[in-house]
Amino acid sequence: MSNIGKGCILVAAMALACLAAPALASESKNAHWSYGGKDGPAHWGDLSSAYAVCKAGHQQSPIDIGQTQQTGLAALEIHYAAAPLRVINNGHTIQVDYTPGSTMTLSGRQYELLQFHFHSPSENTVDGKHFEMEVHFVHKDKAGKLGVLGVFIEKGAPNPALARIWRHMPITAGGKAAPVGESVSGSDLLPPNQGYYRFVGSLTTPPCSEGVQWHVMKQPITASSGQIKAFLDVVGVNNRPVQKRNNRLVIDTK
DSSP, X not given: OOHHHHHHHHHHHHHHHHHHHHHHHHHHHTOOOOSSGGGSGGGHHHHOGGGTHHHHOSSOSOOEEOSOEEOOOOXXXXXXXXXXXXEEEOSSOEEEEOOTTOEEEETTEEEEEEEEEEESSOSSEETTBOOSEEEEEEEEOTTSOEEEEEEEEEESSOOHHHHHHHTTOOSSTTOEEOOTTOEEOGGGGSOSOOOEEEEEEEXXXXXXXXXXXXXXXXXXXXXXXXXXXXXXXXXXXXXXXXXXXXXXXXXXXX
């Protein structure tokens, strides 16, 4: 082969490498993660530089809610309106997307509800105790700061709100359901007593971003053993282990 031919091949190879580089960077940023094995929680921080805080952070969630400081925390003002039911199986959980207009307000700071999703068993624990499930209501304020409301779910009476959602739960990752005429209200998944714990934490999935304001209801709601099994049959165990508190203060409304 002539030197000219060899040069052309080299230039072409370099061009292909340049084209491939952005794709590889994108793949690294959105590295696959899971709840077990080599892609599980113990390895999240090593899967991508974008997930580094999962390993290096000092305000990671979930936590064990043990010792607390009792103060006069203001009551949460929660206004969740009914919204069209939009259910997604994203491969990690069952998520319900919410239309704009539903809010959670604390001491004048208002967060808008974006979505809620489920974990089994619970991610946060109380004095080392897991609950059968936990629902996370994810909110964002006008400044882009996230606020999460957690509600524990224990085994007991069937939950009518869960029954409506589970009836349309996609059984495969990537599946979506938007049944005509079906609605859901996040208020139906809140306990009567809305005393809560408050602490600063993170997202519990990659990229594990910190600075999230956490509020966890003290009183659980219930779900039947059949409802809990139905979720596990589709999603499987999907909780991140509790993380170090690192002297973080947990405030209690008692």
